[in-house]
Amino acid sequence: MDHLRVDSPRVDSPAPPPEFGSDWHDPLTAAPPVHRPATRSCTLTLAEAQFRDFTPYRGGYAPPAGCGRPGDWAAVVLRLDGKVKGRQYDRLGNLTLGGVEILRTSTPQPSPDGITWSVEKDVTRYRDTLARPQPVEMLIGNVVDATYTGIIDVKVTLTFYAADGRTPPAAPAGTPDRVLPLTGTTLTTPRNTERLLAEVYATGSGGGCEEYWYMTVPDPAPYSCKAADGPNREVRIAVDGRLAGIAAPFPTVWTGGWSNPFLWYVTPGPRALDVQPVTYDLTPFAGLLNDGRPHRVEVSVAGVPAGQAGWSTPVNILLWQDEARTVVPGALTRYGATDPANSSVHTPGTGPAPEHRLDTTAGHSLTVAGYLDTSHGRITTTVTRTLSHRSVHRWTDGEARDALEAAWTDHETVTAGRNTTRTLRTYTMDGETTVGADARLRTVLTLGDRADVRALDGGRETSRTRLDHRYSGDATYTTGVPRDQRHAVGTTTERYRLYGTGGCHDRTVSTAQGTVTEDRLRC
Numbered sequence: 001m002d003h004l005r006v007d008s009p010r011v012d013s014p015a016p017p018p019e020f021g022s023d024w025h026d027p028l029t030a031a032p033p034v035h036r037p038a039t040r041s042c043t044l045t046l047a048e049a050q051f052r053d054f055t056p057y058r059g060g061y062a063p064p065a066g067c068g069r070p071g072d073w074a075a076v077v078l079r080l081d082g083k084v085k086g087r088q089y090d091r092l093g094n095l096t097l098g099g100v101e102i103l104r105t106s107t108p109q110p111s112p113d114g115i116t117w118s119v120e121k122d123v124t125r126y127r128d129t130l131a132r133p134q135p136v137e138m139l140i141g142n143v144v145d146a147t148y149t150g151i152i153d154v155k156v157t158l159t160f161y162a163a164d165g166r167t168p169p170a171a172p173a174g175t176p177d178r179v180l181p182l183t184g185t186t187l188t189t190p191r192n193t194e195r196l197l198a199e200v201y202a203t204g205s206g207g208g209c210e211e212y213w214y215m216t217v218p219d220p221a222p223y224s225c226k227a228a229d230g231p232n233r234e235v236r237i238a239v240d241g242r243l244a245g246i247a248a249p250f251p252t253v254w255t256g257g258w259s260n261p262f263l264w265y266v267t268p269g270p271r272a273l274d275v276q277p278v279t280y281d282l283t284p285f286a287g288l289l290n291d292g293r294p295h296r297v298e299v300s301v302a303g304v305p306a307g308q309a310g311w312s313t314p315v316n317i318l319l320w321q322d323e324a325r326t327v328v329p330g331a332l333t334r335y336g337a338t339d340p341a342n343s344s345v346h347t348p349g350t351g352p353a354p355e356h357r358l359d360t361t362a363g364h365s366l367t368v369a370g371y372l373d374t375s376h377g378r379i380t381t382t383v384t385r386t387l388s389h390r391s392v393h394r395w396t397d398g399e400a401r402d403a404l405e406a407a408w409t410d411h412e413t414v415t416a417g418r419n420t421t422r423t424l425r426t427y428t429m430d431g432e433t434t435v436g437a438d439a440r441l442r443t444v445l446t447l448g449d450r451a452d453v454r455a456l457d458g459g460r461e462t463s464r465t466r467l468d469h470r471y472s473g474d475a476t477y478t479t480g481v482p483r484d485q486r487h488a489v490g491t492t493t494e495r496y497r498l499y500g501t502g503g504c505h506d507r508t509v510s511t512a513q514g515t516v517t518e519d520r521l522r523c
C-alpha cells in the first residue's frame with residue numbers, strides 16, 4: 001500500500017508551544033508502510049531535480065542488472081524524498097516513465113526553517129514498463145520570486161526486490177502483461193487481451209474553483225465559486241462514444257485547503273501527497289476492442305462548467321493477455337445505465353444575518369457485461385457501479401461563515417466467471433470556516449476515506465479488507481498580517497485503520513502547534 005513515510009511510533013512527546021513558530025515537525029501520516037520482501041535488492045535513481053518553474057526534468061531509465069530477469073521482480077518500490085524551505089504554495093506534480101504515469105503527488109507547504117518529507121509507493125504493477133529502457137519525465141510546477149521563495153528539491157528512487165526460491169515474482173493477477181499510456185483518445189489493444197483495466201489519475205486542482213469543486217454553487221446563489229450544475233462531479237470513461245465506466249472522484253483537500261494551511265503542515269489530508277487513480281474494469285468491452293482496429297477512449301468529468309479548465313485526467317491502460325491464443329473473440333452482452341440524477345436547490349437567506357443553503361442530491365448507476373472465449377473457456381464479466389452524493393452547503397453573505405457537510409458513495413461489483421469482488425467506497429467531509437470581526441480565521445474539519453473490499457469464489461468469501469482513514473483538525477490564525485504576526489494555533493488527529501485477511505494496522509497521530517503529541521500503534 002502506498003504511504004507517506006513516517007518515523008517509528010514514539011512514546012514520549014514534547015509539550016507543544018503556545019502557537020506555531022518558524023519551524024515544525026516534518027510531514028507524516030498514520031498510513032502503513034509499503035511491504036518490502038526480505039530478498040536481494042537493487043536501488044537506482046530515477047529523477048533528481050530542483051523545481052523553480054514549469055520546466056520538467058527529463059532523463060532516462062534502464063532496468064537494473066543485479067536483481068534477476070527484468071520484469072520478474074518480487075516487488076518494486078518507488079520513493080520520493082523532498083525538501084523545501086521559506087514560503088511556498090502546495091504544488092501538484094507527476095512522474096511518467098515511457099509516458100505511463102506512475103506517481104501523482106502534491107507537496108506540503110514549508111516552514112521558514114525548512115521541511116523534509118518522503119512518499120513511498122508500490123509500483124510493481126508497472127513491471128511491463130519497468131522491464132525496458134524508458135524516457136523519464138517529472139514536473140512539479142512551481143513559481144519562485146521575492147515572495148514565494150521555496151525551491152522544491154526532490155529525488156526519486158526505485159528499489160527492485162529479486163524473486164528467489166521462497167519469494168516468487170509478483171502474482172500475475174495484480175501485475176498486467178502490458179501497460180499502455182493513453183496518448184490522445186485512440187487505443188489499439190493486443191487481440192488476445194482477456195482482462196482490461198483503465199486507471200485515471202483524476203485531480204481537480206490548479207488554483208481555480210475546481211480545486212474546491214465540492215463547494216461550487218449554481219446561479220443565482222451568491223457565492224464566489226460557481227458551477228451551473230452545482231457541486232456534483234463524476235469521472236466518466238467512454239469507448240467509441242458509449243459510456244463504459246463511472247466513478248466518484250475523491251474529494252482531495254490539498255495542503256493549503258479550506259483557507260487554512262495550519263491544518264496540514266504536519267498531517268496532510270488523506271491522499272494529498274499520494275494521489276490514487278480511479279480504476280475501471282473495461283473487460284466487458286474487450287471483445288469489441290480485440291478486433292485489431294483503433295478505438296476511441298475518452299475521459300471526461302461531468303459537472304465541470306463548459307469551457308472551464310481545472311481537471312487533469314491522465315490514463316493508463318492495463319492489459320492481461322491469453323498466451324495460448326492469438327485472438328480472443330467476444331461480445332458485449334448487456335448494457336444498462338440510469339439517467340444521471342443531479343439536483344441542487346438553493347434556499348436564500350433572510351433576516352439581518354442571512355444564511356444561504358444549497359442542498360445537493362445526485363446519483364448514477366451503470367451495468368455492463370460481456371464474454372470472452374479464452375483458452376480456458378468462455379468467461380463472462382459483469383461490472384455494476386452505483387454512485388451517490390449528498391451535501392448541504394451553508395454560508396453567509398461575504399462568506400464570513402462557510403460550512404459543508406457532504407458524503408459520496410461509490411459501490412462496485414465485478415464478477416468474472418466464479419469470482420466476484422465487491423468494493424464499497426465512502427468519502428465524507430464535514431467542516432466550517434469562520435472569520436470573526438477580529439480577523440481571526442478558524443477552520444474545523446473532519447475527513448473520511450472508507451472502503452470495504454470482499455472477494456468471493458462461487459459465493460464463498462475468500463478475503464476481505466476494511467479501510468477506515470479519518471482526519472480531524474481545528475486551526476485558527478489572524479488574516480491580513482505578516483506571517484510572524486498570525487499567532488496561529490491548531491490541533492489535528494489522524495487515525496488509519498486497515499483490517500484484512502492478512503492482519504491489521506491501526507495507528508493514530510495527533511499534533512498541536514506543529515508538534516507531534518501522540519503517535520500510537522495499536523496493531
